[in-house]
Amino acid sequence: MEAHSIKLAMYLxxxxxxxxxxxxxxxxxxxxxxxxxxxxxxxxxEPCIEVIAYLDSNEKDRLWVDVTDNGAGVPDDVIDKIFTPFYTTxxxxxxIG
Known part of the structure; x- marks a missing residue:
């Protein structure tokens, strides 16, 4: 990440x-x-990736982990396919990632 000047922020x-x-x-x-x-x-x-882990405010026994980036996002024409097994762009x- 450092070689590509991408910032990684982690909030735990x-x-x-x-x-x-x-x-x-x-x-x-x-x-x-x-x-x-x-x-x-x-x-x-300014490329950046954030990993945010937090406890659910309603259910304290549930942990959420969000991984976000400031890229362009998933194109509209493939958004409905991204959770199809073995689908890739x-x-x-x-x-399988």
Whole structure:
């Protein structure tokens, strides 16, 4: 990210949180989302990716993790397809990220 001048900001809850999840799978999901964000914001004037983790205000046992970037966003003509298994817009993509 540093080599591409992309800023990474992480906002995590102050509370100690225990999460019941597969750490390797969770790590892979975050890596994939951050890599997608890097590609999406590479042409932005000040590329930035944010990872924000927070507890649900209504359900304190639910953790949300948002990964956002300041790229152009998903084009309207593919927005309905992005959650289709194996769908990709990338030349070398597999659609499993």
């Amino acid at each position: 809850p102050d509370d100690t949180i225990q999460l019941l999840a597969d750490p390797e799978m969770l790590e892979q999901v975050l890596i994939n989302l951050i890599q997608n964000g890097m590609e999406a914001c590479q042409h932005a004037a 990338k030349k070398q993509g597999s659609g």
